[in-house]
Amino acid sequence: MTHQGYAPHDRPLPGARSGGHPEQHEPGAARGTGAAAGAVYGDWQGVPRARSAGPRPSAAPPAPVPVPVQARSAVLDGDTPAFGTPAVGFPRITLDPPPAPRRAEPDPFTAAAFTSTSTGARPRVPGPRLPVEPPRPAEAAEIEEAAAPPGSGRGRRLRTYTGLAAVAVTTVLAVVVAGQVASDDDAAGPGALAAPGGSPSRASDSHAAGSRSEDRMAPQGPARPEVPVAAPELTYEQKMAERLPIEEKLAGPGTFDTVPGIAKAPGRGKLVRYRVDVEQGLGMDAQLFAEAVHRTLNDPRSWGHGGARTFERVPGGEADFVITLASPGTTGVWCAKSGLDTTVDNVSCDSAATDRVMINAFRWAQGSVTYGPDQMLAYRQMLINHEVGHRLGHGHVSCRTAGALAPIMQQQTKSLDIDGIPCKPNPWVFPGN
Template structure:
């Protein structure tokens, strides 16, 4: 879902296919396209940036130094609860604010609080070290966000099910990638450095950064509006999936689970909601490759 222009870098093994260098540019009427739903390092590893609107920007990934542990309970079913049908194209997006909706600042200082502590390794193989950060000034606990991210990356239906991917959260020292929750304006600014236009609405993956738009973290999208926690898992699985080298895929067929690497924000295309890369039996949930 995100974002960067070519720059050299060190990266850890990418799994599961080549990642075309690319990024996403805004599709103009982004919310109209929000019709149904969405959104390390060994050397010599090519990378790309991905934005949630489906376009790609050429680039190569660099590992970054820096550090940042686990867990709101996530749904146990492979298909999260919530509306199963797509939202009609052109449907208005949920209001950004209402008496019961959270206040979402349009932008912030662009500086971050690192979640303290760390986690044990999840998965087999050499662990990718990651930290979790929250933009300063937000009414979010970095520790709480880290627990949720940790739980997603350690879930048996997540990327560790491939038998090669492993993760360990840190808060100090070098890190292979960082997960940041930030205001729409800050996401736009960081993703824009790599040529992506996230339009204040979507997430992105650029270089070693998984940028999570605060709006999506708090409000999800229409299809997942009743299960925001599940949607957060989709954001992490989708964007970290890009970081690992996975590209976009399409719906495999009506009534089947939507792959985590499908751009669900653009429509379910007959698939039913699903936020996990693998099912409970360890089978990859995927579909036709998109370019």
């Protein structure tokens, strides 16, 4: 019979086993002399014993007796004592090598070939191939530590490295789990955790309270500039009902701007073309003034009533007259060209000697006492109809019936009570239609 790992004995010891694991010796230790020296192992008590052929007992071996360093050194160095001094009084000790790691038995499901026996070949058993799990780092470290020679210090280093690795892995796992829990809490929102009874847990309440506190205590960035909210667009009637600021004795430069664009005549009848000019520097809405003129003249209650006329605004060229919005001083200048004095009551006029129908900007902006501030739209319509009536050839007319509407050609800016007959304000030529 062939033995693996050590030479056969001339005289086998009782209970000695054949085969098994190879011998493992302490580095630097002498194996002794003679065949019997290699086959006999000593224990920590110094009593020789033979190697057993059967399995090792499951009971733990007796506790080792500490061996003095000098004696151990002498034994490990073989027959020669350390430093030339014989080890007197200490028995010869041979260290028993630690057991080698167990080999994994071949898996019948993963065997690569038939197993030869004396009776023939045994076929491979069909079935699923089960992977053999390699030892984990901790188990590998234990195996390598067990295989390390005693006293070499390698086992301690392995235990230290294994412990550090385990601590690192545990720390990483704890960080990952904590991050996952925090992410789940954020996704669930405040109050997501609940106690077994269904009510929110204290942890959830404290978390929500902490979140609210953090929100309240969070530093605020620079204040954003407030964007002015655009006022809603006013209607034509709303714009025409507003009073405008102006000086009573304002005198403008006497230069004018023509309102561009064309406003087509909307009706049938005799076509009357007009142009609209606004003095520079008034600060008033020229487009609104032009719109007011066009709407007023083409209203059925105005001079185009019954299809008699239709009015069209043009930016230049052949215009029958020019309706001009001017300051009180400029209005007085143009009215004086036709022998009219508007400075006494700060009124408007039709300068018949020229092509301009003058509308006093002070009256346009402030109205009159006869109409009051609540009837600005009606007063402005009366100004346009009254002065254009002069251009169309109509003179002044006074009210003859008390309590009736004043005729459009009455001087309503000055008074609604002429010759003791009180009348009501009226902006239209044909007010009943």
